[in-house]
Amino acid sequence: MKIAFVGKGGSGKTTLSALFIRHLAAAGYPVIAVDADINQHLGPALGLSDDQAADLPSLGAQLPQIKEYLRGGNPLIGSADEMIKTTPPGRGSRLLRIVEENPVYASCARPIALDEGSVRLLATGAFTEEDLGVACYHSKVGAVELLLNHLVDGQEEYVVTDMTAGSDSFASGLFTRFDLTFLVAEPTRKGISVYRQYKEYARDFDVALHVVGNKVQGPDDLAFLRREVGDDLLAVFGQSDWVRRLEQGAEPPLQLLEPANRAVLETLKQQADRAHADRDPQRYTAQAVTFHLRNAQSWGNAKVGIDLGSQIDPGFVLGADQRDGAHA
Ligand SMILES: Nc1ncnc2c1ncn2[C@@H]1O[C@H](COP(=O)(O)OP(=O)(O)O)[C@@H](O)[C@H]1O
Ligand SMILES: [Mg+2]
Numbered sequence: 443m444k445i446a447f448v449g450k451g452g453s454g455k456t457t458l459s460a461l462f463i464r465h466l467a468a469a470g471y472p473v474i475a476v477d478a479d480i481n482q483h484l485g486p487a488l489g490l491s492d493d494q495a496a497d498l499p500s501l502g503a504q505l506p507q508i509k510e511y512l513r514g515g516n517p518l519i520g521s522a523d524e525m526i527k528t529t530p531p532g533r534g535s536r537l538l539r540i541v542e543e544n545p546v547y548a549s550c551a552r553p554i555a556l557d558e559g560s561v562r563l564l565a566t567g568a569f570t571e572e573d574l575g576v577a578c579y580h581s582k583v584g585a586v587e588l589l590l591n592h593l594v595d596g597q598e599e600y601v602v603t604d605m606t607a608g609s610d611s612f613a614s615g616l617f618t619r620f621d622l623t624f625l626v627a628e629p630t631r632k633g634i635s636v637y638r639q640y641k642e643y644a645r646d647f648d649v650a651l652h653v654v655g656n657k658v659q660g661p662d663d664l665a666f667l668r669r670e671v672g673d674d675l676l677a678v679f680g681q682s683d684w685v686r687r688l689e690q691g692a693e694p695p696l697q698l699l700e701p702a703n704r705a706v707l708e709t710l711k712q713q714a715d716r717a718h719a720d721r722d723p724q725r726y727t728a729q730a731v732t733f734h735l736r737n738a739q740s741w742g743n744a745k746v747g748i749d750l751g752s753q754i755d756p757g758f759v760l761g762a763d764q765r766d767g768a769h770a
Pocket of ligand 2: 452455456457481483
């Protein structure tokens, strides 16, 4: 299952994605954690020291090798240089699975031992001021889109992505690559405005969006979120002393998280598990193609110098039937 946490900066995306990851790992499920935020904080939130976090390999820097691996023997893709972030897989492409060893994980993922369980972490890499211009910035986030488009995953195995806030994810198809999107919102007008904007973009693409209230302090906060968000409100995470202790440098065990907040994590998991029934491989693949064509026309064809539409394999659908390697 592919799951994203989005929302305004400071709303608690990193905090809640890290807790959700720990909750899943504690129950023994395979989890890949992906840090796709401009501010790379997921590693530290999962317990890495600043030095360890700084040493994480970056997907952005490994992009050429990642492309070369994923391209495999796909005859429609002439070379890694011809692959853009939206180039879809086709027959002959190499697909990724959550539980396996492959060269992409070997070079880019790092195992993290948690107090209960363990996960693998992939990070896009830190963004510099220059990156925010165009090319590099999008190639970093683009690596995540490419990976998700080549990832065949099943029930009870999870990729959890801590996403960048706001409209950057809409410049590409990245926001459509998840089975479930949790929008973290504080009970404030700004928190809600990010939700409205996201919902607007998401509507045309059947994005399954749920709001997770955060730092909720009492009945008035809850009433505010219910009023503004309606049925999209899935759960509310309270203002948490446990999170505050973490922020103060303590390493509180997950077991000691407030029971009501722990229950929220389980609600998110159950929602993720329900989302499995709504997955539609045809739609998922068709959307990848739509965004590939858009990117090809708006900049890709000009940049690469070929018609990138020719990379689309019309007979290919990314789906669970490939999990066991039938197409690999
Ligand atoms: N439920 C909570 N209770 C207390 N503090 C919280 C809670 N959620 C987040 N915080 C604090 O709010 C700040 C921003 O959270 P963070 O997860 O870094 O936000 P984001 O990733 O959306 O920018 C951090 O200092 C974090 O410790
Ligand atoms: Mg963050």
